[in-house]
Amino acid sequence: MKNINIEEQVKLLVELQGLDTQILKIEIDLESIPEELERVEEAFKEKSGNLKKLEEGVKMLQLKQKEKEGELGSKETSIKKFQGQLYQVKTNKEYTALEGEIGRARADNSLIEEEIIKILDQIDAENQRIAKEREFLKAEESKFAQDKKRFEDEVQRIKSEVDGLKTRRSALAERIDKSILSKYGRILKSKDGLAVVPVAGDSCQGCFRILPSQVIHEIRMKKDLVFCGNCARILYIEE
Ligand SMILES: [Zn+2]
Structure with a gap:
């Protein structure tokens, strides 16, 4: 240990350790940023999932509407058939029976029509929710983009900070x-x-x-x- 000033060397080591501590701490912070970004991204994806569910719900309602309209159509066909038969019947009893059938089919149809109206109301309400959800997601998307930009800027800032510390560190290390x-x-x-x-x-x-x-x-x-x-x-x- 000749020609070495131990007192000075130890002082330099203490200073070096200060820099190493800072660098280590910053590098740990840096590692946590991708995880945070991933969490924000997951939360955003989850929110997009709500819209998909709502859209699927409307599709199901539209299928139900088609199905009911089909039922309505086939009932209308039977009513027309019964009405055609009215002119061909020979007895009062047959006539009354047919009229009964027509009455029942019409009653069924007005129930089906009510159901269709209910379904259409539901579709309207769901479409309004979807429109609101789309607006909400648009806002969320721009928030997410801002967050992402913030994280990226933060990473850049931290990286240049670490670079600065590392430059100081190598200058210091050269004196040891x-x-x-x-x-x-x-x-x-x-x-x-x-x-x-x-x-x-x-x-x-x-x-x-x-x-x-x-x-x-x-x-x-x-x-x-x-x-x-x-x-x-x-x-x-x-x-
Ligand atoms: Zn000890």
């Missing part, structure tokens, strides 16, 4: 001795992003164990890097 830098890097990885820790009172602020006075003495000597005997982090005393 290679062997010290590689020790720092190894500890940082194995100790959850905390490689250099101050001593407060007599204890290591990485693992909070009391340090032997010999260790404190070695730190004060500033001749070499001093590691915590318990957690193996690099120790320094704050001025």
Whole structure:
């Protein structure tokens, strides 16, 4: 460790660790953005699903309407048939029976007509809901587009922030001795992003164990890097 100013090197390491902490935190934030965007997108898709359901509902009603109109048509045909037969009957009894049939078919038809009117009302109401839903979705779509743009801008902003920090980091790292830098890097990885820790009172602020006075003495000597005997982090005393 000749020609190396340990005091300065440790100060640089503390500064480097500050940057590494910021970079790590920002990179974690960055990872959460695609997930958030996906959630917003899912919510939007779910809302579009409501419109599909409403449209399917109207289709079902329209089928029912056709079916009822078919029934109405075939009843009308039977009424015409009965009416034709009226002129051919020979007895009063047959005539009365036919009139009865015609009456029943007409009664059936007015029920069917009422049902058709009900179905048409339902279709109207559903179509109004669909129109409202379409308007709502249009607004939601533009909200979603805005959210997406906001997320993309945020990603760009964060990325340039990280780039700036990384540039500062490499400039700083160049001033640190290679062997010290590689020790720092190894500890940082194995100790959850905390490689250099101050001593407060007599204890290591990485693992909070009391340090032997010999260790404190070695730190004060500033001749070499001093590691915590318990957690193996690099120790320094704050001025
Ligand atoms: Zn420790």
